Amino acid sequence: MKILRILERTTCGCLILVVLVILVAVGALGYFLAQRVDAAELPNPPAPIVYDLVLLSDQSHSMSECDGVGSDPELLRVQAAQLFISYLGADSGVGGYRLGLLHFGGTVQQAAPLTNVGDPAMRRQLSQVAENPQPIPWTDPLAALEAARTLLANDGRPGSRRAILMLTDGEPAWPDTVSRRVADYRQALAGLGEELVAEEVTLFIVHLDNPNTSCSQRVRLHWLGLWQEMAENTPGGALLTARRADDLLPLYHAIVRGLTGAVAGATLAEAASLPGDQPMIITATVEQPLASMTLVVWKEQPQTRVEIVGPDGLLLSPHSPGVIVAGDPGESHEEIWRVSNPPTGDWQIRLSGTGRVTVWQDRAPLPTPTPSPTPTETPTATATPTATATDSPTPT
Known part of the structure; x- marks a missing residue:
């Protein structure tokens, strides 16, 4: 009997242990399956958007001198390019931007390969190589566009969004020693435009016009129609005309703002003269919650001091949380302040110094939440009516 009791206790203990093991296993399996279901229901985070961009800058002699005037003798195209570079750098926390810089006349010179503008040191190098461009005789925009297309094709990242921005006063010109028919040149340009469309490369052409020169008059007569067709056929492309060199800054700002997805840009000051004796x-008012606000300040004098004060009255610092500043205070003509999730209310931009200033406020709205699908009710099955048998008539 004693042996039987021992066996009975042992058997019960083993059964209890087996039951516990089974319960633990079932619980673990249920938890694992629940995690799998939860993971399946979570949307994949969106892949960061990457951009590969090329700036083509016309450095032909007509930019400095045509009929004794020139299209851009003060090199405002350099400041426009530097604003473009800094704006992309300030937005680099959202998109991955690389920018190449090509100068052209009758030949094409690569000033910089596709360069990461999110790196402050590399961004500074880009701005430096954009300065003091040397004139290049003659003008060959076909060669420039082909070089930009080749750079994107060879060095662009897979899946990147690609764009070319070409600044030119517009008239192709080559020496008499070069045998080239204008009709063939136009056909080659049109063919290149079709290739850009097929490769989904966006083309912006900024035409720097000067109605007082014979160069610009010939461009309007013979080339603007082709430039417009080439640009507007590409996805999101456009031809923009700067009536004077001063228009380059707002045009470059509008293009880069559109590329980064900012909307509702407002001009807070345009070529306003600083008083000098006081700030x-x-x-800049933020009326509703935003994903980000970008304040763009162009200064005629790089020494002009820029201070940003939030609605709480506190001075913003480049090291404040959610703040990115691009441009070199005291050295560059541009300062770009990007603030993530800016508090609503009135912000102040305090400018101390001399000379003219232009200030833009750009806004990026909060992403629109994707509505969750509403489950539809499962229709309740209804009973199919059964035909009731009727009595067969009794033959009479």
Whole structure:
């Protein structure tokens, strides 16, 4: 009997242990399956958007001198390019931007390969190589566009969005020693435009016009129609005309703002003269929650001091959380301040110094939440009516 009791206790203990093991296993399996279901229901985070961009800058002699005037003798195209570079750098926390810089006349010179503008040191190098461009005789925009297309094809990242921005006063010109028919040149340009469309490369052409020169008059007569067709056939491309060199800054700003996805840009000050003896205070209002706000300040004098004050009255620092500043205070003509999730209210831009200033406020709205699908009710099955048998008539 004693042996039987021992066996009975042992058997019960083993059964209890087996039951516990089974319960633990079932619980673990249920938890694992629940995690799998939860993971399946979570949307994949969106892949960061990457951009590969090329700036083509016309450095032909007509930019400095045509009929004794020139299209851009003060090199405002350099400041426009530097603003473009800094704006991309300030937005680099959202998109991955690489920018190449090509100068052209009758030949093409690569000033910089596709360069990561999110790196402050590399961004500074890009701005430096954009300065003091040397004139290049003659003008060959076909060769320039082909070089930009080749750079994107060879060095562009897979899946990147690609764009070319070409600044030119517009008239192709080559020496008499070069045998080239204008009709063939136009056909080659049109063919290149078709290749850009097929490769989904966006083309922006900024035509720097000067109606007082014979160069610009010939461009309007013979080339603008082709430039417009080439640009507007590409996805999101456009031909933009700067009536004077001063228009380059707002045009470059509009293009880069569109590329980065900012909307509702507002001009807070345009070529306003600083008083010199006291700060100029400009108000930028944030009326509703935003993903980001970008304040773009162009200064005629690089030494002009820029201070940003939030609605709480506190001075913003380049090291403040959610703040990215591009441009070199005291050295560059541009300062770009990007603030993520800016508090609503009135912000102040305080400008101290001399000379003219232009200030833009750009806004990026919060992403629109994707509505969750509403489950539809499962229709309730209804009973199919059964035909009731009727009595067969009794033959009479």
